Amino acid sequence: MRPRIGYKKLAAVGVAAVVGVASTIALTSGSASAAPVFGYSGYAFGTDVQTGLANSGPQVISQISCTTDPSRQSRNDLATANVNNQAIAKTVTTDTHAFNNKYGNGVTSNATAADIRVGGLLSLTGAKTTTTAWYKNGNLYYTGSTTFAAVKIGGIPVPSLLKAKPNTKVAIPGLGYIVLNRVGGVKTSTGIYSYAQAVVLHATVKNKYIPQGVDVAVLKTRAEITKPATAMVMGDAYGTKANVDKLVVSGPTSYQATCQGTEGKTVRVAVGEVVIPKVAYVGAVYTTKNGIVGADKSAVKFTSHVAGVKVGNLSIGAIESSAFAWKTKDGKFGTHSSSSIASIKVGKKVYNVPTEPNTTLEIPGIATLTFNEVVKQSRYVSVNALVIRVHGLNTKVVVGHSAAGVIG
Structure with missing residues (x-):
């Protein structure tokens, strides 16, 4: 049985090959150490401007740097994330927490937003995104997903995108394009990290909301678990x-x-x-x-x-x-x-x-x-x-x- 997890989102590009984007993947690892000490790490951002001129770095941040404490947690909520002086995401909640229970040792990162909006070009309400990475019985696992309560493009409802398939690309007239439900996991010789994000906004044309050439990740999460080692x-x-x-x-x-x-x-x-x-x-x-x-x-x-x-x-x-x-x-x-x-x-x-x-x-x-x-x-x-x-x-x-x- 896999861990019961909440909602969360994307992490950054990593150092090893992406192993897939299915909802749950088991990755075989070596046997556990005689004195198991695990490393837990993760973060959740409301927004993160990824390229070009920006007014800030990540906003509405919850994060835990590498720790061996399975009770470590961080939370940030009821905030608005702004990009280029525009309220891109409202009522944002993020949290990251480690765990050590019957499901194994791992980290879950979650993010939600009541409303993600780019003027009248795009509206995503009830956004919920989550990712988890965990280790149990010599195996590494991850899971990640994003859902929306409502999706509108140019004011027109698009119900087929409420549970978008991983890495769904959609053209947005007047902005450029978006990528919904970006998820994946990366295994290394020492552990695994997983990532998920609700939406990445790619501004490829001139508009009044996001500078042209800028990419903005909204609801971005990462969860990482390390196998026992010397340190x-x-x-x-x-x-x-x-x-x-x-x-x-x-x-x-x-x-x-x-x-x-x-x-x-x-x-x-x-x-x-x-x-x-x-x-x-x-x-x-x-x-x-x-x-x-x-x-x-x-x-x-x-x-x-x-x-x-x-x-x-x-x-x-x-x-x-x-x-x-x-x-x-x-x-x-x-x-x-x-x-x-x-x-x-x-x-x-x-x-x-x-x-x-x-x-x-x-x-x-x-x-x-x-x-x-x-x-x-x-x-x-x-x-x-x-x-x-x-x-x-x-x-x-x-x-x-x-x-x-x-x-x-």
């Missing part, structure tokens, strides 16, 4: 994230995380320039991850790269960071982090870039800058290349984040 790897990377107090005004751009490594392959995620409304302009962003999980050694490295940032008259050159962690079967382990910033200037005035950890620089009337912000624990290290606290807006912008660690 679980953990960490994440993103280009920028902005908060006003505890409110996220721009989610993590080019976000990546892992719980099972990448089988030694480098995975790269990139976006074009990003505008954080009324705060900053950010140049092109990309992140990388590379990790292995095995019987002899587990290791992971994350990097973050930002072309530059502008806040008013403040211009900051290329920003980079990296974080690395490892552990071997004989119990040895280590961590390392680094960060760099090419330049800082206001108008024609050039400032020296501090290199010591947790150094601050005051830019009168504009912002307070903190460089190489490092948090280090026994088997974990996190670095923010730059933290910008914008005067007068009570806004904090994190730029160039990388983190890495090992568990077990």
